[in-house]
Structures are given as C-alpha cells and as structure tokens.
Amino acid sequence: MRRTVFYISDGTGITAETIGHSVLTQFGAIDFDTHRIPFVNDEEQAHGAVAKIRNAQASTGTRSIVINTVVEPALSEILATSGALMLDVFAPFIGPLERELDLKRESRVGQAHGLVDFQEYETRINATNYAMSHDDGIDVNYSDAELILVGVSRSGKTPTCLYLALHFGVRAANYPLTEEDLERQEIPQRLRAHRARLFGLTIDPQRLQQVRQARRPNSRYATIEQCRMEVAEAEKLFRREAIPVLSTTNTSIEEIASKVLSKLGINKHLY
Amino acid sequence: MRRTVFYISDGTGITAETIGHSVLTQFGAIDFDTHRIPFVNDEEQAHGAVAKIRNAQASTGTRSIVINTVVEPALSEILATSGALMLDVFAPFIGPLERELDLKRESRVGQAHGLVDFQEYETRINATNYAMSHDDGIDVNYSDAELILVGVSRSGKTPTCLYLALHFGVRAANYPLTEEDLERQEIPQRLRAHRARLFGLTIDPQRLQQVRQARRPNSRYATIEQCRMEVAEAEKLFRREAIPVLSTTNTSIEEIASKVLSKLGINKHLY
Secondary structure, three states: EEEEEEEEOOOOOOHHHHHHHHHHHOOOEEEEEEEEEEOOOOOHHHHHHHHHHHHHHHHHHOOOOEEEEOOOHHHHHHHHHHEEEEEEEOHHHHHHHHHOOOOOOOOOOOOOOOOOOHHHHHHHHHHHHHHHHHHOOOOOOOOOEEEEEEEOOHHHHHHHHHHHHHHHHHEEEEEEEOOOHHHHOOOOOHOOOOOEEEEEEEEHHHHHHHHHHOOOOOOHHHHHHHHHHHHHHHHHHHHHHHOOOOOOOOOOOOOOHHHHHHHOOOOOOOO | OOEEEEEEOOOHHHHHHHHHHHHHHHHHHOEEEEEEEEEOOHHHHHHHHHHHHHHHHHOOOOOOEEEEEOOOOHHHHHHOOOOOEEOOOOHHHHHHHHHHOOOOOOOOOOOOOOOHHHHHHHHHHHHHHHHHHOOOOOOOOOOOOEEEEEEEEOOOOOHHHHHHHHHHHHOOEEEEHHHHHHHHOOOOHHHHHHHHHEEEEEEEEEHHHHHHHHOOOOOHHHHHHHHHHHHHHHHHHHHHHHHEEEOEEEEEHHHHHHHHHHHHHHOOOOO
C-alpha cells in the first residue's frame, strides 16, 4: 500500500516534515511517498501546490495526505480544495489558545518560521565557528566553553558539538582522548579546571569498529581489539573521574544533544 | 502578561519546542516562560512532569500551557491531570489517519523520535565530516560534492553547509571567493566542471560589515568600503556566470538550506 504525502509550509517545511515523519512512522504498513512544498506564502503558491496534489491523486488513483503548517487560514482553505486529507498542525491550537489567553492571534505570515533577529543568528554562527575551531583538542583553549565533550576518536563528539551550536547556540568544545590519557587513566591537566562542564561520550565497540573501518580501512585504528580496548579504558576513566557519560550507539544526534544539555543542567532554548 | 509553557515529549522535545515557538509567536502580547521536559516515556516521568506543572501553576497563579508530543495516549492522560491547557500535536492526526488508511496506528513509544538506523546516522556523520573538510576552498577536491556554495568570506556558507549535512545528509562543499576571483570576474577553473552544482550566497554589505567587525575589529576586511566592493563584485560575478543566488540577510539557516536544495532540484529528506 502506497500513499503520497505533501509537507506544505509557508516557511521551510522542515517542521511539517519532522511532525509528519513522527506521525507516519506509526503506520509502518504503508509505503509513503513524501514531498516537501516550502514557501507557500501567497495565493499563487497555494494554487500551485493544489495543482501538484491533484496531479498526484490523478496519477496514483488515491487521495493524498497533506501535513500543513501554513499559518494563514485563507491559504489553508485554498489547499483544502485539492480534496486531500488535510492535517493542520497549527490550526487546532489557535482556538484553545485564543480562549485561554483571551486574545486574538496576530496574523503575520512567515514570521513563525523565517526572519530571525540578528542577535539569534549571531549566537548560532558564533557557536558554530567556536565548535569548528575547538574540535581537535590540539592547542584548544577551553575557558570559553559552555561544555566539553570527551571521548575516543569517532564516538560522536563533532556532530554533537555542531548540532548544539547550530540549534541551541551553545559553545561546545570537544576533547579526543589520546592513548596516553587512557594509559594514565587521567584527564589532562588543562581539562581539570573545567571538570563541571565535561561530558563523556561512549559507543559500542563493534559499532565503533564499523565507523572506523569505513574511515580508515584495515588500519590498526579500525581493529575490533583496538576499539574494545579504547572503549573499555575510556569508560573506566569516566567512572574514575566521575564524568557523566552517554552511549551514542543507536542514539540520534538530536537525542544526544538534548540529553547532554539536560544532564549538565544547561537550559538553552532552540533557535 | 506572563504564562508558563511546557514542551513535553517522549523524545528530545525539539519538535514540541519548534511547533510551540511557531504558535506562540502569534501571541506577541504575552511573555511566555518556556521549559522543555524531554524523555517522558514512562508513568514515573509523566507524574514527575505533572508535579513540575502543578508547582508552576501554584507559584504563578495562572494555568500553564503544555505543548505535548508524547505519542502514548496513557501518558498523555497522566499529563492532563495537571490541569494545564493541553495542546496535543499528534493526537488530532491519529483518528483521521486511521480512518483514511483503514488501519490502526502501531504504538511504539520513542520510535517516532529516537533510534535512528545505522545507515541514516552514517550518512549524516559522513556528510558532516565532508562539510568540515571541504570548508576553506584550499586543496579541496569538489568532485564528490552534491552542491558547492560560493560567496565572499562571512556570507553564511559554512553554517549552511553544516546544516545541510546534519539534517539532510547532503555533501555540501563551499568555496570562498578570493579578491583575485572578484577582479578577474571569473570562477576558478576547478569549479567550472561543477557549474550545475554551484550556488551563490550574498549578503547586505552593512550586515557583512557588522559580522566581520565582530570577528576582526578594525581590519581592512571589516571596513564598509571593502564589504560593499566585495558584495558588488560577487553579485556581478554570479550574474555573469549565471549562478543562482540568494541573500542570507535576515534569513534563517534552515531557510537558506531549504531554498538552496529547492533551487538546485535536490529532493533530499530530513533525517
């Protein structure tokens, strides 16, 4: 069984797709053919979307499903003329919120998604630059870091730092544990002053071996023995030093980022 | 007027917060005090969340608002005992989808958000590594790039490449235009073979000046004259070479990323 799904938005369509993905995974028996239609913010765009939906319905012979995050009711009405099953993300919230707050919503198309203010943009960009320049642990000054991820090579530190920067504007540095650190079972001196901001990442050795093998095939670095040794020693070190730790195996980057912030008590909001 | 808002999720809470942010910006007169409660995936966690909501309501004397993306109905019922205004993101979709598909949803807590498969994770991580190692334009081999962002220094190329990698798994490289390129009004030879994958970013010169000034105060690089000259020459070059172009001024990273994919006809889905 196959269905066509359209994620339609007056912004990027990223929110619509995220929500749609969460909902549709609950109907695993269906093969969904998904399409994003972003930046539907005038009547012409809305009619264009309707034409695409009608085409899909004509060619598949089934009703399409629309996950809609367009804010303006007049545009949603146009979209509804397609005959698709309309699933509105925001519409069901507006009535209850207006009654609860005793206030009418202000219609400002696009503002919900786009047009970020300068300060927010700056914070994200600066944090991203910070993550990129504090990535390898060499010659890095950690004094400005809001948090420091510690782990063996390829345990997931870099993408997590970048995600924290891009989405939360958090200045996240990382420190790759060296064989010397693992042998000595000590974190290096220059990290000691920042102990409260350290967070350990670990990973299943077999998974680590896969990742390293893809990166440097048939190196000592990618042998299962080396991966097992490094992970075991790193986990021992985290326990010894009482550094909180999380396994990145089977965990999405979003989930790792969210858990790290939560465990370190950093209450930053999404941009 | 002030209201407390809780973003509650069985996953990271990032979807709940994104949606909540979009909805709440339509009520600009209210000062919302927002909190994320992630990983509510058992009854104990749900009761813990209820206690937090009740505390907030007792201390502020107003009803709290809950934006809820918890999938399991039994847990949502517990959350509702808090007396807060419950705004369920997924619940309104389930009935219509079950009827439309003639199928019951499968209850699998957490699956909607977490536990990504190995292949997806690999694609994102590889794309992120790719973006980081193809960032400065020096000694970069562009043959593997799915797209190449071109622009003057600080026009928004790096964060956009990282966003494309982390969210869409797209291998995005970037090339910073040099003064020589601008003078010659030509893209370098090694980019010519990839012309169809080039995308230009531009930026308002005053905004560029602000960004550069923050980075290298009082340098020639950060003068308004230099910024005006570079932007004018870059825009002229994009026209000459017929490279599609987008201004990053007042545009969020999500929006830039989404528009670039859309204009280059790359139909990648979110991870």
